Amino acid sequence: MEIAIRPDTEAACSLVAAIIAKAVRAKPDLVLGLATGRTMERLYARLAEMHRDEGLDFSRCRTFNLDEYIGLPVEHPGSYRYYMNQNLFNHINIDPANTFLPDGMAADIKAGCAAYEDKIAGCGGIDLQLLGIGADGHIGFNEPLSALRSRTRDKTLAEPTVKVNSTLFDNPDDMPRRAITMGVGTILDARSAVLLATGKSKAGIIAQAVEGPVTSMVTASALQFHPRCRVILDEDAATELRHQDYYRWVFEQDPDWAEYRAAAQG
Numbered sequence: 001m002e003i004a005i006r007p008d009t010e011a012a013c014s015l016v017a018a019i020i021a022k023a024v025r026a027k028p029d030l031v032l033g034l035a036t037g038r039t040m041e042r043l044y045a046r047l048a049e050m051h052r053d054e055g056l057d058f059s060r061c062r063t064f065n066l067d068e069y070i071g072l073p074v075e076h077p078g079s080y081r082y083y084m085n086q087n088l089f090n091h092i093n094i095d096p097a098n099t100f101l102p103d104g105m106a107a108d109i110k111a112g113c114a115a116y117e118d119k120i121a122g123c124g125g126i127d128l129q130l131l132g133i134g135a136d137g138h139i140g141f142n143e144p145l146s147a148l149r150s151r152t153r154d155k156t157l158a159e160p161t162v163k164v165n166s167t168l169f170d171n172p173d174d175m176p177r178r179a180i181t182m183g184v185g186t187i188l189d190a191r192s193a194v195l196l197a198t199g200k201s202k203a204g205i206i207a208q209a210v211e212g213p214v215t216s217m218v219t220a221s222a223l224q225f226h227p228r229c230r231v232i233l234d235e236d237a238a239t240e241l242r243h244q245d246y247y248r249w250v251f252e253q254d255p256d257w258a259e260y261r262a263a264a265q266g
């Protein structure tokens with residue numbers, strides 16, 4: 001794991017946008033894993049700006065989202081398809097036919113989950129998986145006790161997740177209690193992963209995920225197994241990390257971060 005602590009949310013989002021942009025430029029038909037949630041909104045706005053102002057080209061990219069609610073039609077404003085269209089896809093030049101989310105309306109959910117795994121494999125696997133983190137440490141919707149080798153499947157959402165995420169619905173009762181999510185194993189198969197977390201409310205769970213033991217009770221901790229995982233934080237989300245000085249030292253020294261350090265200094 002590599003940790004980058006940036007001065008504020010804007011800088012953290014800009015760094016993740018720069019990582020994604022570099023990957024897209026290096027491989028125009030990149031297979032990009034995407035995430036939802038409030039944290040990603042500023043990042044997606046930044047990617048839309050980079051498309052508009054710098055011509056960042058998504059025309060050959062394929063995208064796979066981590067998860068989708070079960071039983072919400074795609075046109076429902078609470079669905080993740082709706083979120084992705086509103087926050088990203090409508091603002092960049094991606095071909096909508098190349099954007100994939102699990103089908104939460106499938107008549108046969110299990111078959112749909114297997115088909116999603118096949119589709120990812122058929123595209124050659126995910127090159128770069130973007131991740132947020134839930135209050136209970138979930139990645140995707142891999143709630144506590146999710147097997148660390150799990151694949152795409154349906155899950156019951158934990159109560160704290162329902163509490164937090166239902167505030168995004170006009171009518172909180174509309175929020176489904178079940179969702180389809182890539183498994184922890186699916187996520188770990190991505191060739192690289194970038195987790196973005198901002199704000200004080202994430203500080204405790206980030207410390208558990210990064211510095212705590214690997215446990216299915218905090219599925220983000222499984223990223224400690226990933227050979228190429230970067231965790232990008234703002235100062236607020238980093239406050240409970242015990243070894244901040246070490247992470248800052250590495251960020252300043254490591255050649256892999258050099259171009260991003262230079263960009264941050266303008």
Ligand code: GLP
Pocket residue numbers: 035036037038039040066067131132133134135138139140141161165
């Ligand atoms: C949802 C998504 C997660 C995301 C989490 C964090 O639960 N399934 O993939 O990481 O929200 O959301 P936020 O950024 O709003 O804190």
